[in-house]
Amino acid sequence: MSFNIALSGLNAAQKDLDVTSNNIANVNTVGFKESRAEFVDVYAASLLASGKTKVGDGVLTADVAQQFSQGSIQFTNNALDLAVTGNGFFATVPELGSLETSYTRAGQFKLNADNFVVNSQGGHLLGFPVNPDGSSASVSLSTAEPIRIPTASGAPTKTSEVDVRMNLPAGDSYIAGAPGNFDPDDPLTFNNSTSVTIFDSLGDSHVMTYFFVKDDPNTNPNEWMLFAAVDGKPINLVDDSTVPPSATGIIGGNVSGPLQPTGGVGGARLTFNASGDFISQIPTLADGGIITEDFTNHLPNGADILQRVQIDFNLDPTGPNPNEPTQFASNFEVTALNQDGLAVGRLTGIDIGTDGLVRATYSNGTSQPLSRIAMVNFANEQGLTQIGNTGWKESIVSGEALAGEAGSGTFGTINSSALEQSNVNLTTELIDLISAQRNFQANSRALEVDNQLNQTILQIR
Known part of the structure; x- marks a missing residue:
């Protein structure tokens, strides 16, 4: 039994080392959320066993829980770099017409060949349709569409x-x-x-x-x-x-x-x-x-x-x-x-407000609202399923995706020309790494002692 206890300790220490190493490896990954290995003791006893003399059966990894605390904000010169301050995720789909929505905090967006706003993996950023005055026509995730920046010039207006x-x-x-x-x-x-x-x-x-x-x-x-x-x-x-x-x-x-x-x-x-x-x-x-x-x-x-x-x-x-x-x-x-007339205008820039409103500006002095970036939240963020590339999927544990506008309700605001850095504290992780190493060494020593005891018993004649 002592072998199994020491072995479970080794496994737990190894898991702790793996989680800490993964956090350190992603310290510069935009939108990354650190994880924490959570352990529970193992205690098994039958109905008639004496609980006063029962020794525990070791340790078990209960969960590798992600920590969705806010990462620091780094400012850039790209208007399509987006950072969420507060709660919420960006919603993306892998291709046009797809219903396979994934969620991310990494806001490194750019334009593809068709002028859609996409991330490094080609995921299309979703936004709510807007009225001419910039108000959202709908805030349902089912009506959200991939955001596209128009290539056409601003329409002229004849003088009246x-x-x-x-x-x-x-x-x-x-x-x-x-x-x-x-x-x-x-x-x-x-x-x-x-x-x-x-x-x-x-x-x-x-x-x-x-x-x-x-x-x-x-x-x-x-x-x-x-x-x-x-x-x-x-x-x-x-x-x-x-x-x-x-x-x-x-x-x-x-x-x-x-x-x-x-x-x-x-x-x-x-x-x-x-x-x-x-x-x-x-x-x-x-x-x-x-x-x-x-x-x-x-x-x-x-x-x-x-x-x-x-x-x-x-x-x-x-x-x-x-x-x-x-x-x-x-x-x-x-x-x-x-x-009151306007000449033909060419696209001169894209402005993204803290409320997620994407507005195109033209050389003739006009501007046009294009879309409002969809924000999504969950009842239990830690229940989201990781899919890699700093993305998550909805799960039964996380609850259904709740869509809304940035800056309203519990949703955070959006910072344009900014990126949210990893929330990994490198100093803390290095200390955790030392602690996990010591834990591994201690459990290895316990396993070695158990082996020596068994050898001693086998040598008795």
């Missing part, structure tokens, strides 16, 4: 509105013959001008210029005419309430409605009071805008010719508004000139 704020100089001189002699190519026929870059439906840029002509102060005091041109070619300004969106070719001045035709170009009239406040405009819309005719004669590149641009002066009928134009005795000054 331009917001203008400026000061028109009250002291400007009236140009004889104005506004009837307006010519965009002759700077002597207008007082001031300013330009803004607008975009068509294909993302091509165009220069839209606004010309301001002071009207005759004897007949129309404190009034200015506004004209517009796209790429140097005049474009008519119309009243959206009287001219249908498809109207084209409004050139020459014979148009119904409040359009102010002058010199063959349809313009708009801006009126100020004696205090320099903006009080009215013709054409007048409910929201204070002035609309161009469609771009039939201005877009030769195949873009949407029905595009129309609203010029918004933020007219407030109730009184002066700081967003309105003014007519003060100062220089011509443009304080705001903003348009």
Whole structure:
């Protein structure tokens, strides 16, 4: 019996050495979780045996339990390096369409040839689908999909509105013959001008210029005419309430409605009071805008010719508004000139928030939410089945996978450009290694003594 006891001690010491050696070997493995050998004594007795004199039967390895304590965070320069701070695992599948989900804390991700986010073993990182505002459409693991970074450029947006704020100089001189002699190519026929870059439906840029002509102060005091041109070619300004969106070719001045035709170009009239406040405009819309005719004669590149641009002066009928134009005795000054169109954008970067939201940014200043990294937790982490490559599988002991968003509930947050290091404490492991070695030596000595006793007994005559 003493042989068996000593042998069980040797086996236990060897197991302890193996576990400690494995921890030391993986001290630099990203996402690795150290293990601990747990032992129990063996005690067997029959119903009628005397428990007072029963000696134990040795030791048994009860479990090699993984310790899921937090590892230290190491920061990197790769946005796809991810570290979880707190509870939770990344979920991956070996290939598209697979339901064989595995879980890991190792966040060394990269892009494969098809622009999917994968780890070193080719496992596809799963994420929840998101709405245009970035909120998760679903947080069920069954709806999670492999995350893919788009290669397409950001879609362009045609300009539909331009917001203008400026000061028109009250002291400007009236140009004889104005506004009837307006010519965009002759700077002597207008007082001031300013330009803004607008975009068509294909993302091509165009220069839209606004010309301001002071009207005759004897007949129309404190009034200015506004004209517009796209790429140097005049474009008519119309009243959206009287001219249908498809109207084209409004050139020459014979148009119904409040359009102010002058010199063959349809313009708009801006009126100020004696205090320099903006009080009215013709054409007048409910929201204070002035609309161009469609771009039939201005877009030769195949873009949407029905595009129309609203010029918004933020007219407030109730009184002066700081967003309105003014007519003060100062220089011509443009304080705001903003348009809502966008050029074609190329992918410039990927941002991953602490909540796991993956967002693509484009060169045209836009960004687009792509997915939200799925986080998974378990009732009993130590019950997970190890599969190698710092990965685990769900088991009966671990309980079912519980999916959710990073930073919500019991789930930890995600750090981009960071990796979670192994949670192995090398100093502690070296001390454990010495202890296991001493334990092995002691049990070896016990086995040797048992052998000597047996030899002594056999030599008795």
